[in-house]
Amino acid sequence: MGEAPALFIDDVQRSFSKVFDQKQNDFDTAVVVGHKTYVIGGTGEPTSSGVRIFNKLTGEWVIPTILGTKPESLKGFSCVLLNEDRILIIKKNSKSNESVWFLEVDTQFIRDQKNKFETEVVAWSKGVIGNAEQPIVISGPSGVGKGTLINMLMKEFPMMFGFSVSHTTRAPREKEQNGVHYHFTKHNVMEEDIKSGKFLEFAAVHGNLYGTSIEAVDVVADAGKRCILDIDVQGARSVRASSLEAIFVFVCPPSFEELEKRLRARGTETEEQIQKRLRNAKTELEQGQSSGLFDHILVNDDIKACYEQLKNILGISENIDAAPITANKVFDLPVDLSLSKLDEKILINCGTAEQNVVLDLSSMKGGAPARTRGLDMYGFDQ
Numbered sequence: 001m002g003e004a005p006a007l008f009i010d011d012v013q014r015s016f017s018k019v020f021d022q023k024q025n026d027f028d029t030a031v032v033v034g035h036k037t038y039v040i041g042g043t044g045e046p047t048s049s050g051v052r053i054f055n056k057l058t059g060e061w062v063i064p065t066i067l068g069t070k071p072e073s074l075k076g077f078s079c080v081l082l083n084e085d086r087i088l089i090i091k092k093n094s095k096s097n098e099s100v101w102f103l104e105v106d107t108q109f110i111r112d113q114k115n116k117f118e119t120e121v122v123a124w125s126k127g128v129i130g131n132a133e134q135p136i137v138i139s140g141p142s143g144v145g146k147g148t149l150i151n152m153l154m155k156e157f158p159m160m161f162g163f164s165v166s167h168t169t170r171a172p173r174e175k176e177q178n179g180v181h182y183h184f185t186k187h188n189v190m191e192e193d194i195k196s197g198k199f200l201e202f203a204a205v206h207g208n209l210y211g212t213s214i215e216a217v218d219v220v221a222d223a224g225k226r227c228i229l230d231i232d233v234q235g236a237r238s239v240r241a242s243s244l245e246a247i248f249v250f251v252c253p254p255s256f257e258e259l260e261k262r263l264r265a266r267g268t269e270t271e272e273q274i275q276k277r278l279r280n281a282k283t284e285l286e287q288g289q290s291s292g293l294f295d296h297i298l299v300n301d302d303i304k305a306c307y308e309q310l311k312n313i314l315g316i317s318e319n320i321d322a323a324p325i326t327a328n329k330v331f332d333l334p335v336d337l338s339l340s341k342l343d344e345k346i347l348i349n350c351g352t353a354e355q356n357v358v359l360d361l362s363s364m365k366g367g368a369p370a371r372t373r374g375l376d377m378y379g380f381d382q
């Protein structure tokens with residue numbers, strides 16, 4: 001225990017036992033945030049919700065809507081409150097790359113979701129240790145060359161970039177593979193998944209549903225890579241409002257005629273589909289160029305020149321991927337540990353000074369419902 005004043009916790013424990021018919025000490029941790037106490041873990045894991053809130057003002061317990069991906073087990077952890085808006089949770093007896101989790105309780109994302117669900121909401125976000133390069137959102141009309149540019153980038157820098165594989169209800173094209181180019185899915189399945197909060201953003205485009213699942217972005221962050229999203233302007237707007245903190249790039253054709261030519265030359269759509277895409281392209285071009293949504297606008301006339309411009313925007317040069325990615329040191333965190341917080345650094349006390357580890361949160365980025373990136377972990381004596 002020890003995260004909240006002992007006397008108050010006694011009260012919460014008594015009430016918890018009465019309400020949930022469970023033994024005292026049956027939960028791992030309670031953290032006080034204002035007049036609410038967040039009780040984390042407890043009997044029945046992993047099937048039970050794992051988080052309950054005690055409201056001191058009303059004397060009531062609330063089971064919140066829980067979003068994001070939660071840890072597999074909620075046993076054996078220590079935690080500390082950060083900025084009154086999220087709880088940092090360190091799993092004991094774990095490897096450092098699996099040990100850092102955040103439970104967001106009052107971030108902007110949580111406030112938005114509370115309005116949407118009209119319930120109490122909390123959200124899990126796993127912490128990722130390593131440099132957090134900003135994700136890249138690439139938008140532009142159908143046939144402008146987004147896919148071509150992204151392929152060039154992934155081919156030249158395979159260790160650096162990872163593609164966010166979207167879900168779509170449209171039919172696969174001849175050379176498209178499920179799980180590689182898209183996750184092809186059914187309309188009703190995708191709608192259900194959207195309702196249950198699995199998507200970071202989604203939009204209806206050219207008569208089909210498209211969306212970025214939280215998992216699609218998490219997989220890339222977990223691999224330590226920079227995420228590339230190929231999404232439409234509506235999707236870009238949603239991502240702008242999310243916690244992803246991406247760079248937004250809009251790709252334009254040199255002319256409308258050239259766009260039509262490329263779309264036809266690609267030969268992947270029927271005439272009716274081409275007409276629909278060209279109609280939508282007019283609106284997309286207007287919105288993309290005038291909305292102020294995009295940080296950079298590229299004209300894809302000569303593909304090589306456009307690709308060089310894209311690399312400049314991303315701050316990368318020819319030899320950057322020649323060096324192997326430096327792996328982050330993995331620490332073994334013991335069964336017995338405690339946390340102390342000093343500004344943006346968390347000291348993980350593991351026993352002796354040589355074993356102690358610092359978790360540095362000063363470059364922390366992102367957050368629920370996706371990963372929290374940019375964390376640094378190093379030995380206390382370094």
Ligand SMILES: Nc1nc2c(ncn2[C@@H]2O[C@H](COP(=O)(O)OP(=O)(O)O)[C@@H](O)[C@H]2O)c(=O)[nH]1
Pocket residue numbers: 138139140141142143147166167170201202203205206210211212230231232233234235236
């Ligand atoms: N909002 C959103 N748009 C997406 C997503 N995936 C793809 N799109 C957009 O959907 C549109 C159609 O994509 P696609 O059917 O592959 O056709 P293409 O653009 O002609 O190659 C493009 O503007 C994509 O950027 C997604 O996950 N979310």
Ligand SMILES: Nc1ncnc2c1ncn2[C@@H]1O[C@H](COP(=O)(O)OP(=O)(O)O)[C@@H](O)[C@H]1O
Pocket residue numbers: 140141142143144145146147148149262263265266300301302303304
């Ligand atoms: N700068 C360019 N000049 C000529 N053709 C291009 C250029 N960029 C892309 N293309 C071609 O245009 C077609 C559409 O490109 P694609 O990358 O599929 O577009 P998007 O993903 O934006 O729909 C493809 O056949 C591609 O080879």
